[in-house]
Amino acid sequence: MNLREIHTEPREVSARSLFNTTEGAVKAMQIQENALLKEHITKVPALLLCVNGEVVFENEKGLKQSLASGDYVLIEPQVKHWVKGVQDSQLLLIK
Numbered sequence: 001m002n003l004r005e006i007h008t009e010p011r012e013v014s015a016r017s018l019f020n021t022t023e024g025a026v027k028a029m030q031i032q033e034n035a036l037l038k039e040h041i042t043k044v045p046a047l048l049l050c051v052n053g054e055v056v057f058e059n060e061k062g063l064k065q066s067l068a069s070g071d072y073v074l075i076e077p078q079v080k081h082w083v084k085g086v087q088d089s090q091l092l093l094i095k
Contacts, residue, residue, distance in 0.1 A: 003028050003051060003090040012085075013037050015093070027093040031055055031085035039082040046075040046095045053089025058082055067091075 006028045007014040012035030019026040024044070031037060031053075039060075048057060050067035057073045058064045059081040065073050066086070075081060083091075 003092075004030070006030075018092070024095045026095075029091040029093055031083060031089045031091065033085050033088050035085040037083040039080045041080055042075055042077055042095065044077055044095055046077075046093060048073050048075055048083070049092045049094065051090040051092060053091075054086040055089050055091065056084045056086060058084075 006016045006018065007030040011030075012032045014030045015027050017025060018028040029037075048067070049072040050069060052069045054066065054068045056064065056066050059076070059079050061076075061079060063073075065071075067073060
């Protein structure tokens with residue numbers, strides 16, 4: 001299996017449930033070049049892992065971090081954040 005196979009429709013931003021645990025979930029995300037995952041918040045701590053491609057993660061506290069293959073960022077709960085695609089990218093969101 002490949003993460004790219006999970007996203008069957010050509011969308012700029014796509015998120016699909018990959019795996020559910022008893023207390024959380026793992027989502028496969030795809031963000032295309034120049035696409036924006038609009039600002040939002042999470043209620044629980046999360047980890048965003050870039051599998052391939054490149055994105056820029058930003059939050060309302062001024063954090064701006066470029067993520068390429070293998071890079072990750074910890075996402076704080078109740079803090080607005082957004083993600084912009086620099087290249088077509090595959091990511092995992094772990095909550």
